[in-house]
Amino acid sequence: MRFASSWDMICHWATRTPLAVALMGEDVASREQALTWVELHDAVQKRSDALASSGKTCEAIIADATLDCVVEILAAMHGGLQVAMLDQSIPHERLEALLGYVDADAVWDAPHALRSLGSSRDGGVTNGAGRVLFFTSGTTSRSKAVTLTDASLMASAYNGSSLLPLDPSCKLLCMLPLSHVFGFVCGLLWGLSCGATVAMGRGARHYLDDCAHFKPTAISVVPTLLKFLMAHELLNPELDLVLVGAGDCPDDVLQAVRSSGRRVAFGYGLTETSSGVALGCGEDPRAMTVCPDFEVCIEEDGEVCVSSPPCMMVGYYGMPEDTARVLVDGVLHTGDLGVLDERGRLRITGRKKEMLVLSNGTKIFLPEYESDLAEALGTPEVVVTLVRDRLTLVVGNAGLDREEALRRIAPVMSQLPRGSQVAHVMVLDHELPRTATGKVKRWEIDAEVLS
Secondary structure, rough: OOOOOHHHHHHHHHHHOOOOEEEEOOOOOOOOOEEHHHHHHHHHHHHHHHHHOOOOOOOEEEOOOHHHHHHHHHHHHHHOOEEEEEOOOOOOHHHHHHHHHOOEEEOOOOOEEHHHHHHHOOOOOOOOOEEEEEOOOOOOOOOOOOEEHHHHHHHHHHHHHHHHHOOOOOOOEEEOOOOOOOHHHHHHHHHHHHHOOOEEEEEEOOOOHHHHHHHOOOOEEEHHHHHHHOOOOOOOOOEEEEEEEOOOOOOHHHHHHHHHEEEEEEEEHHHHOOEEEEEEEOOOOOOEEEOOEEEEEEEEOOOOEEOOOOOOOOOOOHHHHHHHHEEEEEEEEEEEEEEEEOOOOOOOEEHHHHEEEEEOOOOEHHHHHHHHHHHHOOOOEEEEEEOOOOOEEOOOOOOOOHHHHHHHHHHHOOOHHHHHHOOOOEOOOOOOOOOOOOOHHHHHHHHHHHH
16 A cells, blocks of 8 residues: 555554554563554654654654654654664764764664754754655765655655555564664564554564574565574564565575465665565565666666666765766666567676776676675675775684685686786785675775775
8 A cells, every 4th residue: 555654554554453453562661562553653643743842853863663763763763853874883982973974963762862953054844744764785985975855755665565564463573673674564564554463573683593482474675684583493483475685695595485385575665765676476576576666777887777766865974976976867877787588588697887897998897797696705804995996805803824825716817818917915803894684895805904
């Protein structure tokens, strides 16, 4: 069902199924709690009234998985504030800069709840009602705040549920961070928009027992988490549907889910498009059906370009030039490479930004190149970059020294033209920095090795 806003969704289900459980999980005091639709409606209304009368214009929410946090987010959206979603793992020294960047004049941080800030913008944020800011993953450049809207997020939830519907008898387990758009849309709004119960996972400390505890029928996960759950046989018997997205997933993991008798769907989306663009729900999850509100085309160089007025970002917050570089006449240049098959299904083949072009014109397609090196080294702690135009292999803390790394990759290098071979190896004394969804932060590595 298509809803114009999250509040319209809450009102609909509070009227239609008032006593059904909408949310279950823990509050900020770690007490188990459940909210029916009518209780959720009343809690959001009461909190939004307080926020609307507070005089605040932009609330930054350091998102956790508590029910209090969900209510706060929905109330701030309904109360007319601009909402900025921040990750719990942000270092304190970066937090103040981010709060200033998004013009926050209040911050919610459990268990301290709401505290006032001085706004960096005189008079606060104008025209911020309905706007929700999410930060990009920042794998190839510093993260930007993407300006989405309550309406675009609900449109994304509609698109997902059109291809992968749930019903009110379903229970969706959200084990993903709400500060990332995939977690917010596919871990929360997907279930709520269908009238299903959403169980909020209790964080990393409960990865081992959340499925057994909540007994979900559906779950949305990133590839690294799914791999962990499958390796430890943690999926509960009641679980019927697994949605995996926010990164590439190994074929053997997808096949293991299918072999267990469960349905598996593979999603492709971006923060800039309010999450999902396409979903693979059939025999081949990588052959993805484009969502109803989207149009996809493939440029001559293989780049995937998408348009969707209902789901597209307003832009990068405070960065009009950056916005103009990727969003041209309503068409988003994704930086991803892909193809459309004869049935119009989308297959993602790689990242345009994950291609190094050497000064001699040699092109290095990083996913394949790094995969071969990772296999040779016996570790995923591998990234390849350019250091003063030299192709450089950077290895995270994996118990290898430089000489051992060179010896192990020698067979791989021997199969490549000289101009495509690694010229230098660096071994770090720590693991490679990654985003919450497991992607390598390439810009951080570049800054470290070039310093």
